[in-house]
Amino acid sequence: MSDISNLPNSKKIVLKSRPDGDPKVGDFDVIEETAKAPDDGEVLIEVQALGVGAWIRTTLNETAFHGSTPIGGTLPSMGIGKVLISKSDKLKEGDIVSGPLSAQSFATMSGTFFTKVVNPEIDPFTQIGVLGVSTGLTAYFGIYEVGQVKAGDIVLVSGAAGGVGMIACQLAKLKGAKVIGIAGGKEKCEILVNEIGVDAAIDYKNQDIDEQIKLYAKDGIDLFFDNVGGEILDIALDNIRDRARVIICGAISQYSHHDDVDGPSLYLRLAEKYAKMEGFTVMHFKDRYEEAYKELLDLYNQEKLKVPFHIEEGIESFPLALQKLFTGGNTGKLMVKI
Amino acid sequence: MSDISNLPNSKKIVLKSRPDGDPKVGDFDVIEETAKAPDDGEVLIEVQALGVGAWIRTTLNETAFHGSTPIGGTLPSMGIGKVLISKSDKLKEGDIVSGPLSAQSFATMSGTFFTKVVNPEIDPFTQIGVLGVSTGLTAYFGIYEVGQVKAGDIVLVSGAAGGVGMIACQLAKLKGAKVIGIAGGKEKCEILVNEIGVDAAIDYKNQDIDEQIKLYAKDGIDLFFDNVGGEILDIALDNIRDRARVIICGAISQYSHHDDVDGPSLYLRLAEKYAKMEGFTVMHFKDRYEEAYKELLDLYNQEKLKVPFHIEEGIESFPLALQKLFTGGNTGKLMVKI
Numbered sequence: 080m081s082d083i084s085n086l087p088n089s090k091k092i093v094l095k096s097r098p099d100g101d102p103k104v105g106d107f108d109v110i111e112e113t114a115k116a117p118d119d120g121e122v123l124i125e126v127q128a129l130g131v132g133a134w135i136r137t138t139l140n141e142t143a144f145h146g147s148t149p150i151g152g153t154l155p156s157m158g159i160g161k162v163l164i165s166k167s168d169k170l171k172e173g174d175i176v177s178g179p180l181s182a183q184s185f186a187t188m189s190g191t192f193f194t195k196v197v198n199p200e201i202d203p204f205t206q207i208g209v210l211g212v213s214t215g216l217t218a219y220f221g222i223y224e225v226g227q228v229k230a231g232d233i234v235l236v237s238g239a240a241g242g243v244g245m246i247a248c249q250l251a252k253l254k255g256a257k258v259i260g261i262a263g264g265k266e267k268c269e270i271l272v273n274e275i276g277v278d279a280a281i282d283y284k285n286q287d288i289d290e291q292i293k294l295y296a297k298d299g300i301d302l303f304f305d306n307v308g309g310e311i312l313d314i315a316l317d318n319i320r321d322r323a324r325v326i327i328c329g330a331i332s333q334y335s336h337h338d339d340v341d342g343p344s345l346y347l348r349l350a351e352k353y354a355k356m357e358g359f360t361v362m363h364f365k366d367r368y369e370e371a372y373k374e375l376l377d378l379y380n381q382e383k384l385k386v387p388f389h390i391e392e393g394i395e396s397f398p399l400a401l402q403k404l405f406t407g408g409n410t411g412k413l414m415v416k417i
Numbered sequence: 418m419s420d421i422s423n424l425p426n427s428k429k430i431v432l433k434s435r436p437d438g439d440p441k442v443g444d445f446d447v448i449e450e451t452a453k454a455p456d457d458g459e460v461l462i463e464v465q466a467l468g469v470g471a472w473i474r475t476t477l478n479e480t481a482f483h484g485s486t487p488i489g490g491t492l493p494s495m496g497i498g499k500v501l502i503s504k505s506d507k508l509k510e511g512d513i514v515s516g517p518l519s520a521q522s523f524a525t526m527s528g529t530f531f532t533k534v535v536n537p538e539i540d541p542f543t544q545i546g547v548l549g550v551s552t553g554l555t556a557y558f559g560i561y562e563v564g565q566v567k568a569g570d571i572v573l574v575s576g577a578a579g580g581v582g583m584i585a586c587q588l589a590k591l592k593g594a595k596v597i598g599i600a601g602g603k604e605k606c607e608i609l610v611n612e613i614g615v616d617a618a619i620d621y622k623n624q625d626i627d628e629q630i631k632l633y634a635k636d637g638i639d640l641f642f643d644n645v646g647g648e649i650l651d652i653a654l655d656n657i658r659d660r661a662r663v664i665i666c667g668a669i670s671q672y673s674h675h676d677d678v679d680g681p682s683l684y685l686r687l688a689e690k691y692a693k694m695e696g697f698t699v700m701h702f703k704d705r706y707e708e709a710y711k712e713l714l715d716l717y718n719q720e721k722l723k724v725p726f727h728i729e730e731g732i733e734s735f736p737l738a739l740q741k742l743f744t745g746g747n748t749g750k751l752m753v754k755i
Contacts, residue, residue, distance in 0.1 A: 225691075313680075321701075327688045342651075342680030350665045350696030353563075358688030363659075 086123075087163075089114040091153045091183035092397045098139055101335045101405040106139075107154070107398040114185040117166045122193070124176060124186045128203035129158035131391075131400045131413040132213045132242065133306075136334040154182040154397065156415075157213055159203035165190065175199040177206060182397045184417050198376065208242060208386045208412035210375050212368065215384070217361040218246035219371045221328045223254075225359045226302050230255030233296045235315055238306030238331060239277065240267035242412035245386055246375075247304050247328075248277050253383060256302070259295050261288065261311060263407040270410055274385055283311065284407075292318045299352075302326065308333045309341050316345040319354050327358035335405065387411030424461075425501075427452040429491045429521035430735045436477055439673045439743040444477075445492070445736040452523040455504045460531070462514060462524045466541035467496035469729075469738045469751040470551050470580065471644075474672040492520040492735065494753075495551050497541035503528065513537040515544055520735045522755050532706075536714065546580060546724045546750035548713050550706065553722070555666065555699040556584035557709040561592075563697045564640050564664045568593030571634045573653055576644030576669060577615065578605035580750035583724055584713075585642050585666075586615050591721060594640070597633050599626065599649060601745040608748055612723055621649065622745075630656045637690075640664065646671045647679050654683040657692050665696035673743065725749030 090111045098106045117123045138148045138155055148154060158180040162170050167190025170176060178193035180186045196206060209215050221243070222228050234251040238244040239260025248271065251258045260277040262268055268280035281291040288311065292300065299320030305312055308330030316325065333340045349356060364371070378384045389409035391400040397415050404413050428449045436444045455461045476486045476493055486492060496518040500508050505528025508514060516531035518524045534544060547553050559581070560566050572589040576582040577598025586609065589596045598615040600606055606618035619629040626649065630638065637658030643650055646668030654663065671678045687694055702709070716722045727747040729738040735753050742751050 308685075327685065329688075330685055333685070340682045340685060342682040342684050344678045344680040346680050346684070346694070347646075347665065347668055347671070347678060347696065349694060350667075350698055353695075353697045353701040355693050355695035356684070356687060357691075357693035358685065359691045360688055363691040 086114045086116060087125075087185055088112070089183055089185035090394045091181070092394065093151050093153055094139060094148050096150065097141070098136070098335065102136055102139065102398075102401050104398045104402055109395050115187040117164050117187050119166050120189055120191070121187055122162050122167050122170050122190045123164040124160035124180060124188070124193070125163050126158055126160040126180050126184050126186060126394075126417045128207055128417060129156040129180060129182060129397065129415045130207045130211060130213060130242070131156065131397070131404055131415060133329055133331040133334055133404060134213065135401060136405065137337055140337050154401075155179060156182045156397075157207065157211060159196065159206045160186065167191070170195060177211070182394065184394045204388050204390065204414055204416075205379070207414055208388050209246065209379050209384055210372055212361055214242040214386075214412055215246050215375045216364070216368060216371045217328065218243045218250055219375060220361060220364040220367070221304060221326050221359060222247050222250045224364065225357050226304060226324055226326045228254050228256050228302055232256040232301040233299075234258045234302045234304065235261065235292065235296070235300045236304045236306075237261045237311045237315070238329070239271055239275075239280065240410050241306060242386070243328060244304075244306055245271075245275050245411065246384060248275050249384055251302075251304075252276055253378070259292065259300075261307075267410050270387060274387060288314045289317065299323065304328060305330070307331055312343045313345045316343055316348040319348060319352050321352050321354070323352055323354040325349075325354065325356040327356060331405070389413045391415045393417070424452045424454060425463075425523055426450070427521055427523035428732045429519070430732065431489050431491055432477060432486050434488065435479070436474070436673065440474055440477065440736075440739050442736045442740055447733050453525040455502050455525050457504050458527055458529070459525055460500050460505050460508050460528045461502040462498035462518060462526070462531070463501050464496055464498040464518050464522050464524055464732075464755045466545055466755060467494040467518060467520060467735065467753045468545045468549055468551060468580070469494065469735070469742055469753060471667055471669040471672055471742060472551065473739060474743065475675055478675050492739075493517060494520045494735075495545065495549060497534065497544045498524065505529070508533060515549070520732065522732045542726050542728065542752055543717070545752055546726050547584065547717050547722055548710055550699055552580040552724075552750055553584050553713045554702070554706060554709045556581045556588055557713060558699060558702040558705070559642060559664050559666045559697060560585050560588045562702065563695050564642060564662055566592050566594050566640055570594040570639040571637075572596045572640045572642065573599065573630065573634070573638045573656075574642045574644075575599045575649045575653070576667065577609055577613075577618065578748050579644060580724070581666060582642075582644055583609075583613050583749065584722060586613050587722055589640075589642075590614055591716070597630065597638075599645075605748050608725060612725060626652045627655065637661065642666060643668070645669055650681045651683045654681055654686040657686060657690050659690050659692070661690055661692040663687075663692065663694040665694060669743070727751045729753045731755070
């Protein structure tokens with residue numbers, strides 16, 4: 080389709096009002112309008128699938144390090160789509176691309192924002208949930224590069240049943256570490272043990288986290304990969320052993336009050352244990368995406384990476400999906416099929 | 418003196434009640450009693466000088482990682498003394514020793530706790546204030562080993578006019594870093610600039626710390642060496658640049674409420690900046706004390722290390738000295754001359 084006289088109708092999810100606490104469906108509006116015709120350098124993309132990640136919440140504040148979504152602005156989201164019209168030298172019609180499509184069914188944006196998917200035969204959910212920048216690549220750089228995980232390490236992962244967490248657990252296992260995952264609810268814990276292959280899962284909703292960590296790691300943990308923050312971070316710090324590494328990947332428990340974050344009150348354990356806490360964002364590794372994608376693809380093709388997906392249907396479901404993410408209503412990488 | 422029939426009277430400072438907040442003179446008692454005769458393996462030491470460090474406060478709680486001082490127990494302190502009677506193979510009468518003498522004028526303890534001072538011609542205040550485990554050695558391992566300071570780094574030091582801070586500033590300068598020190602009051606800041614040689618000093622009592630950091634380090638800081646914690650740690654985190662190192666050496670602002678520490682609410686800056694926060698205690702480097710002592714002694718002999726001392730007289734002044742440490746009443750390493 081390169082007929083710009085017959086542009087499709089596009090639905091987009093915009094920010095109605097800044098959420099007070101966790102995001103709720105009522106904080107967003109669905110707007111329908113004709114997709115914009117691409118200018119020179121731009122492409123019109125039909126969105127196939129979008130990832131729903133906790134980082135989106137951080138953009139809903141007025142100041143935010145991932146950038147702030149203005150009132151009335153379309154919610155950001157990374158996704159996969161197909162180029163319908165290209166006025167960019169970089170992409171051609173029919174290309175499958177990944178990138179910051181935003182929460183909408185059709186996107187007209189600069190072609191430079193997008194990467195052509197080299198394996199278009201792989202479904203969009205796997206592209207987002209396993210090989211995506213904010214899932215597989217984040218886990219890859221966090222566990223291997225920042226965490227420097229090695230055989231024999233006792234690794235604790237919070238948010239272990241989430242998109243990044245599940246891959247982090249598996250990458251650590253692949254290096255020979257013992258992995259303990261923390262997740263909310265019996266079902267998620269069973270998936271972690273039976274499908275993801277962790278050595279132990281802790282159900283933070285029904286178990287005493289501290290007691291359980293001590294049960295599985297009586298001499299303490301070597302590496303904590305944190306996606307949650309808050310109380311769980313403090314409990315983990317209380318269980319580190321000498322020279323432990325605490326990797327700050329995310330802090331979903333804190334994103335809804337980003338201006339008043341609970342700092343880890345047990346941070347002095349770092350001094351007691353000659354330990355370190357290191358943070359990162361995947362963007363710090365953007366020059367190495369290709370290398371990580373290739374390695375993850377190899378692992379996926381060898382069936383060494385399994386990721387359960389939680390898929391919601393239709394762009395209109397995006398606000399509810401985001402709300403679910405913050406109430407723990409998803410198991411596995413949460414995505415929206417458009 | 419090896420006549421145990423004529424043992425000296427010893428005064429010791431004991432904990433009367435656990436301080437509520439900062440330590441006050443009234444939390445301690447002075448007790449006088451005849452020094453205990455040494456048993457086999459023990460030595461009787463005449464204490465010459467004692468260091469007064471913030472870590473002492475952490476032992477005044479019921480649970481504490483440096484060990485807890487019981488009610489009625491003698492306060493811990495590192496110091497220098499002279500062996501009067503030795504029943505230890507390790508030490509002989511007349512030896513000058515350093516070690517955990519505790520806040521008392523005479524100490525009878527196992528000889529294994531003490532190290533013979535290899536340069537007894539150097540006065541006890543320099544031994545404690547420059548070459549001591551909880552001063553020079555702490556700064557040495559913190560700045561060189563944990564901090565890996567290098568030429569061109571912009572280094573921020575809190576508690577810069579304290580015992581560890583002053584040496585940390587100088588060691589960083591010696592490696593070619595630009596050093597900004599934070600201290601309380603104009604006098605301390607002048608000493609930092611004029612005697613210690615920092616590039617800039619920030620008076621936290623009279624200046625806006627954040628504004629001043631931005632003035633001297635507009636692109637952010639590479640290394641923060643923290644002895645204070647609390648608000649200053651958060652302000653520093655707000656000013657780190659990519660790949661910064663935050664070294665947790667101490668947290669004097671938090672020791673008086675050690676069970677309810679203010680964690681750094683801006684710890685997510687570590688993720689935004691791919692930065693790390695690493696803690697240590699000098700005890701983690703105990704196998705390397707000799708190497709550090711030698712290097713510090715060389716620097717001292719070359720007059721490359723200057724440390725102003727704040728000396729209180731008499732063991733009875735120990736409680737007041739400790740109180741002063743927490744109200745910022747000292748400039749330079751606080752010690753008690755016995």
